[in-house]
Structure formats: structure tokens, C-alpha cells
Amino acid sequence: MDIRPELLELLARRALTEDAARPEAVERLHARGGRTARENVAALVDPGSFVEYGRFVTAAQSDRRSDDDLLDRTVADGIVGGLATVDGRSCAVLSYDYLVMAGTQGMRGHAKTDRLLDVVARLGLPTVFFASGGGGRPGDTDIPLVSALDVTTFAAWARLSGRVPRVAVVDDNCFAGNAVVAGCADLVVATSRASLGMGGPAMISGGGLGEVAAADVGPLDVMTANGVVDVVADDDEAAEVARDLLGYFLGPREDWSAADQTPLRDAVPEGERRAYELAPILETIFDDDSVLPLRPGFAPELCTALARLEGRTVGVLANDTRHVAGAVTADAGDKAARFLQLCDAHGFPVVSFVDTPGMMVGPEAERTGLVRHTSRLLVAGASLQVPMIGVVLRRAYGLGAQAMLGGGLHEPLMTVAWPGAHLGAMGLEGAVRLSMRKELEAIEDEAERERTVRELTALAQAHSGALNVARHAELDDVIDPAETRGLLVRLVDAAARDGRLVGSGRTVDTW
Template sequence: MIEGGGLGIVAPTEIGPIETHTRNGVVDIHVANEEEAVVAAKKYLSYFQGPLATWSRHDDASLRTLIPEQRTRVYDVRTVIQTLADIDSVTELRPTFGIGIITSLVRIEGIPMGVIANNPAHLGGAIDADASDKASRFIQLCDAYDLPIVSLCDTPGFMVGPEAEEHAQVRHFGRMFVTAASITVPWITIVLRKGYGLGAQAMAGGSFHGNAMTVAWPTGEFGGMGLEGAVRLGYKKELDAVTDPAERAELEASLIARAYENGSALNMASHMEIDDVIDPAESRQRIRAIVGDYVPWRQRPGKKRPMVDTW
């Protein structure tokens, strides 16, 4: 077809390589052979068939040690997902596309759910255009089959700057908000660390107040943007007025410390900006309390959504 259309001569091996189509998000799950494909397909379809009667879980207390106390240390959020979910119940979709957000089908106490999570190992958890598209399509998939959504938020916000604008960031970022506004399944947000800016609001389904529940682990921190940058911009006049470098650094450090105190999870909860600060070991219990009993999507007459986007 390529050669017949006058588009040049291309070797057959250059068309449709799996590396290309996993990287660009065409392929959801990459397997090595037909046997693995059958296993993956059965597991994938099982999430849409209802809860399991038997399941096993990790020790809830192990969730307490997964987020480093040093707030600048990176951690593997996939470990958080695996520990939160039932053992061997996680299926990650499109892992090499839109890597700033991880999308996984999971089970919690046998109930199928969808998890979206910021990836702090990529852009510090910032959300770019591909990650927005990946999350938006996954949200549609969960809603179409009545799978509750658990959002693990740790983001400094949406990716900004000239390069981000080249990728039509506003259109892609806006898709997350529009998609979240169209769903009816429970949306539960757990802020693991950073809950900054509009990116955090997108991870909360549009608003910390508009979903089924927004809670934070004790490591949670909140702000309109990164707090160091907010201090340097908001207090620029005061900082510039201090001529001694040591005094200026001391003043900046004290202002940043105060910003972190004001933006702490406990302070946010005390002002009812979020529902609660919870012991990480309580996360599964809180999720199940909100989700309640599973309601089979087949009990609904007709389709809930006319389609799930292909992109």
C-alpha cells in the first residue's frame, strides 16, 4: 500500500514494530507470545466480570513506609499500587506511553477498580499531554464498566513552558477535566505527597470537593504551585530588600518553612479543604467504605457510554 501510493519503498519489518506501538500507546499490553496473550486477555476481561470470592492482601502496615520522609526523595509508585491492591491483581495498561501517569486495573478485597497514579520518577510527577490523554481514556473505560476510580496524587501540576505548548497542552489537559465531569462512578483521591495546582485538581476529578472522597497521607502537601517557587515569586520584593546574602537565605528558608506548615495535609484538613488525613494502613478500609457493594454493569439497560475513545 505504501509503495502503491507513491510513498516510497519500505521494508516489511519497518511497518508496525511493537516497540513503536507500545511507545505511542496503540498497544495496551505487550506480551512475548500467544500463550502469554491468552493469559493477559483472560485477566483483563475478568475485571469486567465482577468481584472474586477469594483474594489475598498485603499487610496494610507496609503502606506506611512506602513514601520517604525526605520529601525530595523519589519512590516507585508502582510499589504503592501493588501493595494497596490484592496480591497478583494488578494489570498496568500502556506502561511505556504517557509515563507521567500510571493506569492500572486492580482489585481491592476482590472488587475490580481502576487506579491512576502520578509517576514521581518522570518530570517529578508533572502531567504532560500524553499522560493526560492516557488518563482520560482510562477514566472513560472505568466509567463504561462501572469500575470505581482510585487516584493516587503526587504532582507539582501540569507541565508548562514553550515546549509543552507545542503539544497543545491546554486541549489535552482540558480533556481530563471534561472526561471526569462526565462520569458517575465513585472517584477516590489519596494525596500521597504533592497536591499542587490544577494538575492536582485534575487528579481529584476536577476538585478536591467534587469527588466521593479526598484524603491525604501524612506526607501530603498542598499549594497553588511548588511552594519554593511560590515564595520566591510572592516575596520577591521582601527578599530583594535584604542585601546580606546570609540574611536573605535565612529569610527565604523561614518563609518556605511557613508555606509548608500552611500547606500541610493536617492544616488543609483542619480547614476542610480535604476530607481527612489518614494512616496509610487505613487506605483499603476507607476505599471499601466509599465503594460499597459491587453493582454489575450488566444490570443496566443499554450502554452507559456510547464509546470509549480510541486515543
């Protein structure tokens, strides 16, 4: 069959936009361990589902380059984007193209992005953005520019906060405007190849701040410790991790399984001074292979995670006693508050597992802005529209416990405790030493004084035990740990009467 000239021209032009048209550049990228923009998209979405926008756009540099050079060297103006499906559910995907001028942001590329973000807003589509690139690109001469500050892309992307789930992926250098794309997202996935910063080497040098290699601007170990990165992926699995992460926002899963719950009865050690692993508890209670910690290297004393409960996504908040005994620090307050906002915006019920001696205290802690940062957790908890369920594992002391429970024991939809748990206004031994200070000072023999402290602490423990707290109607119930999962399922089902909880749609703080 004869092909009409206009169709032949289309097919030839389309071929120029494919990776096969630039094999040497693709080979160099692969040698560095990278993926092309189109490979990122293909790894993320269902096969055959991608509908592309702006494929034929080239850089606005016709005053400087020939048409052949623009078609060859500025493919799609450095960004590939469109609509697709993931696990059969509609989403949007954008990927800066590192093979086009290091993934820098051109003016026509911004226009393409704005067009697609408008479609995302209209349809309410979850979005994955592969953000790596060098930031704004000078040299677009076809569009008259002076400041280039009237770009609308950043505001359009930020305005989607709370309205649609947004995942950013960073698998290479990601500076300036590209870093803003990552920083404004709800969740950031990064690999060991990532270097993330508000300014790249050229900007650092131009500002008189010395010469810095791109890899040293914001390497992965820095960005995980400071909380910028939520999830770390292997170098060749970033798209797959983003796909899994996006799945938590795409609705319930029908296929799920769960572990035997009886080991929970011995999961928490007796006594209050022994730390323990939190992960086995969460992995037992929630669906198999569904617990995904977020920002685990930042404020590790407080775990935030997404998980599933009979296929439905929930948010998990939990004190980790292996780090500062599970006390709520300034960083923990920030981490938890932002996580609660994320859950609230997207309709995820929150389960809070409490084992804390309270807020961190002391002069060093106060130098971190503790009062303000930990109070963020209280404000976020009190503002929740989604249900919170509280489970006291062992200790629930002071303002730290109240903050973990939305402000108080009766703020959650239900607050229960496991056997052996203790609750109080502060750590029991500290409370004894404070309230009985004069009486203890009157005991001259130090050994006798400490024996008295132990006896009084034992009495306080008996009084503050979970069963006694429940007897006074401060707790809703004390349960067999093996019953926890079943209880959570029934409570979440009751809260989601129509089968789904609707999120608040409110803006999620970037921090």
C-alpha cells in the first residue's frame, strides 16, 4: 500500500523523537547507569497505555540553530509527558530528558508541562514526575525574555498539592528548577546516583562559593538524613518503586494476605527500659509486604509509613524505642505533622502506635526549636478529617503521648492499649522523684532512699496500668495484642461506610 507523503513525513518526524534516533547518547547514559526519559515512562506505566503530549516540540532556539540541529538535539524540548495507566488506573507521567541539554528546563518545555498540569488538575490524576535535570536553561532566543521569572510551571505544580497525589523521582543530578519540582511533590524517590540541590555547580561557583562537583552538592546520604528523600530505590529500579508507591493512592487491592497474629502477644518486652524492633509488629498487623516506611533515615525515633489493611491504604505513625527511647523530638514533630497532612489530604485513616516517654527535654533539645516543632504535631492531629486510631503498646507518657494521639486519649476514633501498658502525665519514676522530693530528701541513707523510690514507682505502675486507666474510662479498651488487626479492620470499615474515605484536599506542607 502506498503511504501518502504527509503520513510518511509524520512517521519520519516521529522516529526522530525516539531513543533509537540517538544510539550513541543513549549508550553513554546507560554506561553511567541511567535510563532515558522514554525508558522511565515505559518502566512506570502499563504497556501500550501512554498518550503523549507535545512530542514534536523543539527548543526555542531557531535563531541559534538549524532546523535539523533542533530536531536532532532538542527532542521534545527535553521533557516527555502524557497520560497513561498504572495497574489499569489513570495517571499522568512526566520525565525530563537528561539527553537533551542535561534535562534543563526550556520555555517551550515549560509550556508543555503547564498544558499537561492543567489536564492533571481537570481530571484529578495521580502524577509521577521524573525530575532530574540541570534547572532553567539560558539561551532560548525565539521567545523574548528579560527576567524569565514569569514562568507559571512551579505555581501550577505546587497548586496541585493536596488535590492529586504527586511522586517525584530523582535518579541523577537535580538542581534549581528541577529540584523545586521534586521539593514540591508529596513524596520523593531517589537513587544513589541522585544529587539534589537548589543550585548546581555553576550557580555555586558563580556565587563565589567555590568549586563543587555535581555529585557532592546534595548526595543521597545527605538527603536521606535531612528528610528530603522519602524512599530510596536501587539505581535501576526507581520507576518500579515509584509505581509501587503510586499504588497506595490508586485505591484498594483485592488480593491481600496477613500473617498469624499470635506472635504479637510477645512482641513487646516486659519492663520499660528495653528497646525493641518495631518493624515485626507492623509487618504482622498489616497486610503482607505492604508496610513502606517513609523518610526512615530522618528522625528515626518516629516511624511514618504507608501500609494496607485488607487491601485499603492506611497511614502508620509509631514511636521507635531504639532511638532516644521513642521520645518526640523537634524533627519527629515535623516528620509526623507533615505525614498526617499527607494522609488527611488523600483520605488515609491513621493508626498511631504509642510507646513514648514523652517529649524530648533539656537545653540541647530546646535549641532545636522543640516547642514550635513538636506543637506542629498537635496542630496537625487536631485538624485531621480522616479517623485516627490509637494503640498504646507499652508507655504513653506526657505531652508526647497526647501529641501521638491527636491531642488526647479520646481524640482518636478509638484508643486501646495492650496488656502491661502504662499511661501517665510523665515517666513514673520521674513523677515519684518529683512529687515525693521532700520526703525522699529526708531519707539520709542513699540505699534506703532508692529502695523507697522503687517501691513508690511500683505502686505508681499499679495505679497507671492500662486496666486501671480503662476502669476510669480514660481508655476505650485493653485488648489482646492478637486482636489488634481485626479491631483496626472493623473500625476503618465503620469509618468508611461507602467503602472509601474522602480526603480533605488541603495543601500538604513541603516539610
